[in-house]
Each structure stands twice: as C-alpha cells, then as structure tokens.
Amino acid sequence: RKEVEQDPGPFNVPEGATVAFNCTYSNSASQSFFWYRQDCRKEPKLLMSVYSSGNEDGRFTAQLNRASQYISLLIRDSKLSDSATYLCVVNKGPQFYFGTGTSLTVIP
Amino acid sequence: ETGVTQTPRHLVMGMTNKKSLKCEQHLGHNAMYWYKQSAKKPLELMFVYNFKEQTENNSVPSRFSPECPNSSHLFLHLHTLQPEDSALYLCASSQASGTANLLNYGYTFGSGTRLTVV
Numbered sequence: 001r002k003e004v005e006q007d008p009g010p011f012n013v014p015e016g017a018t019v020a021f022n023c024t025y026s027n028s029a030s031q032s033f034f035w036y037r038q039d040c041r042k043e044p045k046l047l048m049s050v051y052s053s054g055n056e057d058g059r060f061t062a063q064l065n066r067a068s069q070y071i072s073l074l075i076r077d078s079k080l081s082d083s084a085t086y087l088c089v090v091n092k093g094p095q096f097y098f099g100t101g102t103s104l105t106v107i108p
Numbered sequence: 109e110t111g112v113t114q115t116p117r118h119l120v121m122g123m124t125n126k127k128s129l130k131c132e133q134h135l136g137h138n139a140m141y142w143y144k145q146s147a148k149k150p151l152e153l154m155f156v157y158n159f160k161e162q163t164e165n166n167s168v169p170s171r172f173s174p175e176c177p178n179s180s181h182l183f184l185h186l187h188t189l190q191p192e193d194s195a196l197y198l199c200a201s202s203q204a205s206g207t208a209n210l211l212n213y214g215y216t217f218g219s220g221t222r223l224t225v226v
Contacts, residue, residue: 002150004150032214034214034215036214036215041222042219043198043217043218043219043220044151044198044215044217045217046214046215046216049214087150087151089214089215091214095153095156095164096141096153096200096202096214096215097153098150098151099150100148100149100150101150
C-alpha cells in the first residue's frame with residue numbers, strides 16, 4: 001500500500017467554484033502534514049501546513065482527520081492562478097512522503 | 109530566490125559520462141534531501157542527510173552517489189546512467205526532524221535539475 005494516496009484528477013472547475021481534494025495516508029504514526037503546490041515544470045512549494053484543529057489561510061482550508069487518516073484541502077472562489085498540481089505530503093521523522101498530486105485546472 | 113540553489117538547471121549526458129549535480133542551501137537547515145520526480149509518479153526519495161550524516165538511502169542504484177561535505181552543500185554524482193534515469197532531480201532542505209519549525213516551514217525545494225540521459 002502506498003504511503004500517501006491522492007486522486008490524480010484532473011479536476012476542471014470554473015472560476016469562482018469551490019473544489020476539495022482528499023488524501024489518505026497509511027502510517028498512523030505520521031507526525032506532520034502539508035499541502036504543496038507545484039506549477040508545471042517548477043519545484044513544489046509549501047502551500048500550507050495542516051494542523052490537528054484544522055486551519056485556514058484566505059481561500060484555502062486544510063483539515064486533518066487522524067482517526068480516518070486523511071487530510072483535505074478546500075479551495076473557495078477558485079482563481080485562474082490556482083491551476084496547478086496539489087501534492088499531499090506526510091512526514092514522519094526525517095522522511096517526507098508525497099502523493100502523486102491532484103491536477104487542478106480553473107477554467108475562465 | 110528559494111534559498112535552495114541547484115545547478116545545473118538542465119543537463120544532457122551520455123550513458124558513459126560522469127557528471128555531478130550541486131545543491132546549496134542558505135537557510136541554516138540541518139537536513140538535506142535528493143528526490144527524483146518522473147512523469148506521472150510521486151516524488152521518490154533517494155537520499156537523506158541529517159547534520160551531514162547520511163540517514164537514508166532508499167535503495168538507490170550505485171550509479172547515483174551522494175556527497176554532503178557540510179550542512180549547506182549536497183552533491184549527487186552520476187555515472188553510467190540509463191535512459192530511464194531521465195527525470196527532474198530535486199534537492200530539498202528542512203530543519204532537522206522534531207523541531208517546531210518543521211511544521212511551519214516544511215521543506216524548501218530547489219528548482220531542480222532536469223536530466224536527460226541519451
């Protein structure tokens with residue numbers, strides 16, 4: 001079983017839509033959780049960490065469910081500039097485990 | 109400026125060549141990593157260094173040889189590669205695991221070296 005699993009998409013949504021991505025992880029001892037964003041042919045960049053109580057940053061909301069071992073990312077009021085691949089990342093000790101990414105395209 | 113600099117950005121090499129990828133971080137981090145990103149696959153961890161010591165070798169073929177002379181520099185020496193080794197090679201750094209900053213800042217990646225083996 002993969003360490004981290006994501007729906008690869010693609011998700012094609014109109015501008016202004018709300019879109020949600022889910023990600024599951026296999027190791028219950030995982031310690032830290034992140035969402036990264038990767039633009040085409042660029043390196044991944046940290047979008048937000050995911051805290052146990054859930055956290056929000058502008059239009060982005062991240063949730064963690066340790067009991068079910070999944071994390072989610074909600075994007076409200078999608079912008080064209082949100083088009084990218086969103087990587088779910090799980091950390092345990094010195095290791096980071098990446099999902100394959102979910103591709104999002106926001107359509108005018 | 110990401111704080112993690114990789115050179116070269118692009119590299120084309122023959123299967124008999126020897127080349128090296130370089131990574132330098134200016135963030136005061138203590139852990140550095142090499143990742144491989146192939147099309148339609150998740151990032152694959154190759155090597156981890158904590159405080160200059162290699163703590164992880166993820167079953168990487170010996171034609172890839174890492175070197176970490178200090179906490180700020182990381183190299184990946186390449187020799188007799190195969191065409192299937194063509195990929196984007198990403199260097200990353202972080203605070204050593206277990207520190208409070210890890211949750212806030214995660215990894216910082218370099219821009220990567222796009223390697224083509226011909």
